[in-house]
Amino acid sequence: MRLPMTRQILLQNGNLLVHDEKDHVIPTRADLLIENDRIKEIRENIEPSGAMLVIDCSDKIVSPGFIDTHHHLWQSQQKGMHCDQILLDYYHSGNLASSHYSAKDIFLGELGGALELLDAGTTTVVDHAHLNYTPEHSKEALRALVASGVRAVFCYCAHPRVETWHPELQFDKDMLPDWVMETFKELSTKQPFGPNGRVRLGFAIDPGFCSQHELKQVFAEARSNGAHLITSHGTKVAMLDMPSTIDVLAKSELLGPDVLISHANATTKEELSKLKESGVHLSSTPITEMQMGHGHPLCLMPYFNGLSSLGVDCHSVSNCFLPNQMITALQASRARIFEQAQAKREWDATVGPTVENAYNLGTIFGARAAKLDHEIGSLKVGKKADIIIFSEKTPTMVLASACDPVAAIVLHSSVRDVETVIVDGIIRKENCSLLKTSLPKGLGADDGEERPLSWSELASELVQSSTELKKKTDAVDEDTARDGLIRAFLEDLTRLKI
Template sequence: MKTTKTLLRGGCVVTMDEQGHVFKCADVLITGEKITAIQPDIDADDCVVLDASHQIVMPGFIDTHRHVWESVIRGTAGNYSLMEYLQHILGPLAASFRPQDVYTANLLGALEALDAGITTLFDWSHIMNSPDHADCAIAGLKESGIRAVFGYGTPGTSVWEWFYESKLTHPTDIERLCQQHFNSSDQLVTPAMAIRGPEYSEFAVAVKDITMARRLNLPISMHAGCGTFAGKYQAVQQLATAGLLGPDLNIAHGNYLTIEDFTRLADNGCSVSITPEVEMQMGLGFPATGRAMAGGIAPSLGVDVVSGVSGDLFTQMRIALQTERALANDGLLRVGEMPQHISLTMADALTWATVNGAKALNLDRKTGSLTPGKQADLIMLNTTKMNLSPMADPIAAIVSQANAGNVDSVFVAGKAVKRNGQLLHPQLDSIRQQAYKTAGYLVEKALMTSMAQV
């Protein structure tokens, strides 16, 4: 069968490659799943030509920490602290999810991410109430067309049993899952283990969970450094002392980790996911972006939960960047000095949302930049919209001005999943309708459960 060639003609190309190439006007050639050339005036023979003039062509965003199943309970946690989130979302709501609800939620949540230009995400799925729930979560991701690392977590059946110094080890159904669903590293959806770690389970349990993940050769992600839990449980120090840190380990949040903690993580090749909006809302602390970098970490970004916050990485880039700038400026102002320059740049923020995200998920050989030979995971931003007209600096435009409404086209592994501002999935209306039904059922079921417990 003949390989399809697609030529994106005449775009402003922000590559995010190692040389930082930005082309004011260039073409991008996609051959099959891969980028094969980036330069002006590529020969268009045998190509499907798409006009990219008045578009920024850039790598797709990479969200390294997202609980995708919460798409159908959007906005329910908008006024919650972390403790209220644990009590209400991981309480009656999570326990009310049926397998078909998880399928709908993951399909909707992944499509939402694609619509906002996110081509890769880590799905930290702590809704594994049964094997059927897990199967449906994976099916929803696969149906969407997104690239995803599926982090198999714990059940949402009892927050008290699974998330408060839990004595329960990770469900062993992950072994079946790996054999049944993940037989190739070339799949768009690949497996990982989303464990609770020392802040949410006993340390002995965390050790057993990590041991199981490494026996299965799976990447590991855990929450750590969350508010007062950081000082109470000393997760990074405990893991370091036990010799359990390693390049397969991703830490989400890290708000109250010290520079020394981040240095330990960096020295052992660990990655860190910052989710700035939800961290500041729920009482985890200020985003640790600056301390992470000071400790040698290349931070990545995530949305975390659309039950509480926005679902795009434009927002997360801006919040992370401007918060860290404000903290640095405040340090000078407090000693009577007026800040003379800004150290963190727009390019830094874009790196967090693309290149660093790929590195955090060990996908940097495949995605994260527009580089010939890598997978064609890319997006196009419409610069004719009023918020991007005129455009002096494309990177500044992406980080400080653009929003999800500018995402005109999205490609994952060379396949268009959004064109001309519209997702291409053929059943969008029915998915929306089912999501409304699912949300109504869950709220009613959770309410009945809460009333029965009074």
Template sequence: MTDITRILLRNGHVIDTEPEPVAHPGTDVLIEDGRIAAVGPDLPAEGATVIDATDRIVLPGFVDTHRHVWQSALRSAAVDMDLMGYLGVMGQLGARLRPQDIHAATLVGALESLDSGITTLMDFSHALNTPEHADAAVDGLRAAGLRAVFGYGFPPGAPANYDDVRRIRAGRLDDDEALVTMALAPMGPSFTPPEVVAGDWGLAADLGLPVTFHVSAGPVAAQPVSVLRELGLLDVKALYVHGNSLDDDELKLIADSGGHASVTPSTEAMLSIGRPVTGRYRRAGVTTSLGADAVTSAPGDMFSVMRAALVASQVADDAAERLSVRDVLRMATLDGAAALGLADRIGSLRPGKQADVILLRLDDLNLLGAERDPIAAVVTAAHPQNVDTVLVAGQVVKSAGRLVNGDLPQAAQALRDTAAAVSGS
């Protein structure tokens, strides 16, 4: 990681996302002490390290609001499976993970995200079989150098370890301004009875944690959001994941409560979870973000996720639910930041925000001519190999197409060892 306090990104095709995505050619971005100081043409370069952004698209880093990062050790293990098949395989293999496996998989999954331009990640970590597993996951996120929210989850069928949640919160993730922060990731009202939900939400409230959870119409509650209302829990900061099978009244409850949504179009399609829900959420007034979810079933880069969201929306019966490329890019940046409660610090290039920024090579073959509409090109044409430079909080973590943080060969070997141990080979 390169520690530079003043950086000038010179003469780029700058895309900002606030209030809406807009492109500015021939524009500079000045970064001071980890924050965006100014955006505009011909900014003064005195005292700054200049990065030439000519033939580069400059934009905020992507925000992935739902990913099971530990599953990087099981890449493509559940392709051609439906949801029940996936759950069976993940339950079986996840139970075999040792703490060192969680560390290896979390580190590589986080580095993979950074490498593809994802600077912020919600890690829904639910293979935490012991306190040592939880420590290993936090250590993996921190070692990678990205911005992350560690979602403390509970293994399906196992008792919730409230004491360990409290330990991690008090001893490891007590600073809500740090690069790695914390959320609670319980099973939620779709899958657990109301008394369990009340306990989980009460724990989150006691510890000052946001809540993120998978949501669907059943199997325990056909109207899970209504259950939260009945329990008086809709005022808790919540991020609802999926929700394809929820009816419109449930989506309205989410919107009215100020809740946010994370949709994962690639895995939702691959696992036959349901019809695209992105447009329905947005029509209901819910701030909607994007997640890669599970690399066991689909790609883990935001370019693939954005394209899946864009294409899936085009088959909506209601034209109002169809997305534009600008809608999708905002979902992958500023709306993602809002969904994680981080819109005051990331998601756009507004001066004062922390400098989570990526640069894409416009002179790569697949992006030649993209100057005409760089926003459309980012969503429809770009891929991870175009990511030249990545900054997190003003720190350069990828330069000239290569990650600069950590021992990548060692991390790769640790993941191979984990994959072999988990699969039994």
């Protein structure tokens, strides 16, 4: 995508959602000037010049872009498959299904997921990429992120790999062959990726799949090679005989402010204390957590204030619109707090967490969890121009936005209401439609482009890819796959009800 040397966009007379120093959202009627990739000015009556692109925001809400801190973007071809599954079923049909994907399938899935994010107003994602079957798989995922226009932390993943599905599910006994860390080191010398270094390199590993010695070695290599952050699943459910991620990392002295743990629904008070002491952040994914058997989402419980953020987890389970996660977390938390009070025969006259609390999980708190709050998460002069423009005039928004624009977004909005999405000062969605993206030849900012690609063209390729992948997944016997997982992970067969 060729851009002029200096480009300016003026968002004129918008209802800007501006955070103050205490993270309160102050709706402010003002203009916002973008110059290149940054917010240059916020004030009333900025005089437009002839070279500026002016967007009339008189009947619009202008919000910082949403930040999704836990997602598996490669899973686009699985959309609709997991609607009635628990974690045991999802693990073989979703997580381990990356064994069926070619590097091209990964590219298509990753690009489809990233564009779905942009369409829904998410401008930054932490991508836990458990797709690493060859070096090319991860490189193609990275190339898709560069192509999409989304801001991302690509968490290169060391994970269990399927060796064979037939006659029974067997895992590769060596989760860390030499090429895994060699490829990470190679990528680390080339990061950050894309224009303005929009895509950073992180690392992902789950402690339950390797020894303490291997875990310490991998963390040391990831950190010494510039991993922006390290993420792990904090899943503790009855069906998996897995140790507590937080406990393992704490005992291994690996917790730190560069660690991001997803889910963590079973976190104890002792573990919570360790998280706070070490500066670790959490990512809650309420919709998948409540379906898959993880437990109640904890992100809006009072004792998790300051630690939490939000993610979608699997857009194969539900769509990428982050306010769906906000409203699910908000109402589930309110109900849980009320139930806890009732159990003690107490009554609290307050509603519990607020819509502002939920909104912040997907904006400024998400930026902190992703270690990017110096650049994104709020509308502030000098920060990156990652911005969503919502219509205030649709049937769902027209009265809600006049009363409380934050409540309008959290409780009333839909993807339809997201009119414009800007990332790094570049418009990626306009007039409610995604713009064409440009496919890069490589991962560098100056590697050139292969061709432009529209969403409709990508959708056709995704359908074809999904059709071929379904043939592979249909050839896997579900009972055999479940039995293989039970043998590998189930702590007590008597606790499984089928």
